[in-house]
Amino acid sequence: MPSDLHDLLRAAFRWTDPGPGSGYLVSDRSGWWRDPTILDGLGPALAGLFPGAGPTVVIAPEITGFLIGPLVARALGAGFVEVYREGSRLPIAEPMTWADVPADHRGARQRLGLRTRLLGPADRVLVVDDWIATGAQARAVHALAAARGAAVIGTAVIVADCDPATAAELNVRSLVTGTELSQPT
Numbered sequence: 001m002p003s004d005l006h007d008l009l010r011a012a013f014r015w016t017d018p019g020p021g022s023g024y025l026v027s028d029r030s031g032w033w034r035d036p037t038i039l040d041g042l043g044p045a046l047a048g049l050f051p052g053a054g055p056t057v058v059i060a061p062e063i064t065g066f067l068i069g070p071l072v073a074r075a076l077g078a079g080f081v082e083v084y085r086e087g088s089r090l091p092i093a094e095p096m097t098w099a100d101v102p103a104d105h106r107g108a109r110q111r112l113g114l115r116t117r118l119l120g121p122a123d124r125v126l127v128v129d130d131w132i133a134t135g136a137q138a139r140a141v142h143a144l145a146a147a148r149g150a151a152v153i154g155t156a157v158i159v160a161d162c163d164p165a166t167a168a169e170l171n172v173r174s175l176v177t178g179t180e181l182s183q184p185t
């Protein structure tokens with residue numbers, strides 16, 4: 001990754017207060033998509049976290065994964081498969097493979113699913129997302145790939161904000177850490 005992308009990611013990120021008395025801050029990643037240099041660099045930089053790994057397909061959960069997943073797939077010359085959040089749209093009228101998310105960084109239970117026909121044993125999968133915290137969503141995405149018999153290379157994220165055990169379990173590589181986003185640039 002060019003060192004300037006690392007610096008640009010830090011500079012364009014903000015923690016925002018959702019309102020008086022909320023007692024917590026929300027990550028605002030919109031500055032990353034708004035900056036043409038960052039947007040141009042994200043796909044190659046995330047793809048470059050696993051040099052020579054040769055994925056056939058990138059898979060990523062909605063909704064931010066639908067934004068950056070195709071950028072990474074394009075940089076790799078790989079395909080892209082959407083991982084949907086159950087209940088977020090009309091049911092998809094074809095066979096789906098589902099995995100449970102017991103509780104993510106918000107404590108929310110979810111189910112993630114993909115179209116069964118789009119992934120199989122011949123695939124080498126790179127899981128992509130913008131952020132990893134508890135690892136719950138990425139773990140479910142890994143489980144989906146495993147359920148389809150695909151080989152999983154690892155997890156490429158913009159921000160790694162997870163514990164070392166989760167990072168090792170899911171083979172997480174990142175462009176920045178959560179700690180770096182919490183410090184002044």
Ligand SMILES: O=P(O)(O)OC[C@H]1O[C@H](OP(=O)(O)OP(=O)(O)O)[C@H](O)[C@@H]1O
Pocket residue numbers: 061062063064065103104105106129130131132133134135136137138
């Ligand atoms: O490691 P975890 O605890 O699972 O948290 C990470 C997940 O949470 C965020 O998704 P979220 O649903 O908050 O937002 P999005 O809809 O903007 O992608 C992020 O995009 C990851 O998918």
Ligand SMILES: Nc1ncnc2[nH]cnc12
Pocket residue numbers: 026027105131132133
């Ligand atoms: N977008 C995000 N995904 C996961 N954990 C977060 N914590 C703060 N922002 C987050």
